[in-house]
Amino acid sequence: MAGIAVLVFREVLEAALVVSVVFAATRGVPGRTRWIGAGIAAGVLGAVAVALSAGAIADAAAGMGQELFNATVLFAAVTMIAWHAIWMATHGKQLAMQMQSIGAEVAVGRRPLAALLIVVALAVLREGSEIVLFLFAQAVGGSGWIDIAGGIALGLAGGVATGLALYFGLLRIPVRHFFTATNWLLLLLAAGMASQAARFLVQADLLPSLGPRLWDTSALLSDRSLLGQTLHALIGYDAHPAGVQVVFYVVTGVLIAIGMRVWGRPRKRVSGAA
């Protein structure tokens, strides 16, 4: 049961951290729980579908279908996060001011939630499909149902608890800095996903690695430690990245930052609230 719980926990953790950041970034939006819940549900369904077609995906694109699929899913998520982060940069200050004046949990207008619904769904789909494959292998391999059910329950509880801890930690950020903080978190999340996508493309030999191991900080913080995995999911920490991963990370981060700067510049007020 412990082995099952550990694997489920690790996968749930990655998805839960993404969901937590998204949940924080949509603070104050009416109906966000429903949107994000829908994203999770879509992700779970997608995970089962992906797991069922694992063989077909693996065989596609001359055996590199898995890498292409993962890279595509990651790039799609990067695009959606970038869009939301840039949108928030233009509207975030206003939202924070409204939240300060009328209270944090009061409706503060509409925000595009569809992009983040997709981000949540894709995160759950990616991690969830591995859980489904693993559990299926366990069931076929003769693990008892009690072990499997117990493993799922423990792993899920642990992952969700960590996600909630992150969420409530983020809520402690003062409201006036809140959306700036979540926006930067979204930027780092997207940069990390772009780096992971690049890694998959190197693995498939579709991108040059530009140095297979640019540096090695595994002695300092191992990829397999809990902190290493948390930072991997949140900001794309990689103990020994390939050169091209760093390129993708930096370029994605800079592009989003430029987008936020260009469109997020304070405009002349239309309605005169000084």
Added chain:
Amino acid sequence: MIPIKTTNIDAVTAIAKTAKVLSMLALACTLLLGVGVAQAQDAEARLVIKEHKFVPAEIKVPANKKVKLVIENQDATAEEFESYELNREKVVPPKGQVTVFVGPLKPGRYPFFGDFNKDTAQGVLIAE
């Protein structure tokens, strides 16, 4: 065939420009294909997953060379080939075969494991 009017110089220049761009694209593609052809010189290594174990559990590959690692899963359940040292992870479907490119690696030992059967599926890739 569309006759090119000699009077319509703009169109001719546009076509010439397009041709130039296309030839440059073709050149780029050839270069990329060249990279593809170079793959033929990559080293190749084979691993088999059988009864949730890697066979061989120790595999030697040349150092400082890109390696095409072919992993065949003879089991009826999926496995995930994973390695922190190699920075790789890939699901190997039941009765399926996948390819993972690694390296060029510095000489050394690079442990890997099957994430779905960690107790038994352990191996190490030795680059020398």
